[in-house]
Amino acid sequence: MSDFKPCEDQSATFTGWASTGTPHLKKWSYHPRPLGPKDVEIEISHCGICGSDIHTITGGWGALPEPEIVGHEIVGKIVAAGAEFQNRIGEHVGVGGLADACGDCKDCKAGNEQLCSKKSFIFNDKFKDGRGGKTYGGFADRVRVRGDFAHKIPENMSLAEAAPLLCAGITTFAPLIQHQAGPGKSVGIIGIGGLGHLGIQWAAAMKCDEVVAISSSNSKREESKKLGATKFVNSKNPEDMKAAAQSMDIILCTSFAKDADWDALLNLVANNGKMVILAMPEAPLSIGAGAFIHRQVSMVGSLIGGKKMSRDMLDFAAKHNVRPWIETMPMSDCNAAVKHVMEGRPRYRVVMETGAAVRAQTSN
């Protein structure tokens, strides 16, 4: 942040739960940037907890230099807006990993705002539009972002269930669209957790021939079938791995062990197929190149998704009834919620509720 320019609206104070160098979150307040003509202010009702939040607050991706409010599966109501979005006040919206992008570069014009060199992640980042200011995430009562990145929540979807779609949902939906999942294709999902349980549902709703749940234990065998998987592969069972060899056109890798056997995992991909990495490892991967040459397998990554993809994802979820399985907890108990996630216990996503969510429920 060497070229950081502060930009604060002293008349507004937002309060959240900040990481201050340890995973223990503390109540902490900040002044957001002044509401620009293209910005919206959201009163947050819900925020999911994603693996990226945990990596950030535990320092897995590097130490945090200053208090940081994470959270990038944000749902709430627009309560204030700049001139361009006055007509959206009162709208229920969701915000994922992006708070802003330039809108003008090659990547933005192609709908890939997540690749824009001037994009701003929703937390642990600065705005790059020249006004200055730092981004803060959704473990808070409010947030200000560019209105383009606040996506309308479909009418038939609960606000709590919408939250995980903003990261876990888009992260798994976008690569399936990009790599043309659908009839005639076999899709595998490695890791049946917050991301993977949505990946299975998308692939089933896209009518893929086979949807294969791949997990290192049998504990999720039955649940994966309920989610729409047609097959289950235990990656620790050599018989399972042999039977499934070279059978999947697209595999989404949502999590992996530090000692993952990449040759064995790549052997599940069909000739000319793709292994898509969705989780950022904390150390470099060690992979042999045999499958890349001899079977023309590719290994690619995918990062969340742009504005249009996010809107398409929410519409698809609404139409095909794709919903995360969630456990709700009060945001005031965020340390207990984070601990629950770190222990790998949620089935399959924790969504925290703020006072705004509680007030909305009691007024109904």
Ligand SMILES: [Zn+2]
């Ligand atoms: Zn995430």
Ligand SMILES: [Zn+2]
């Ligand atoms: Zn751009």
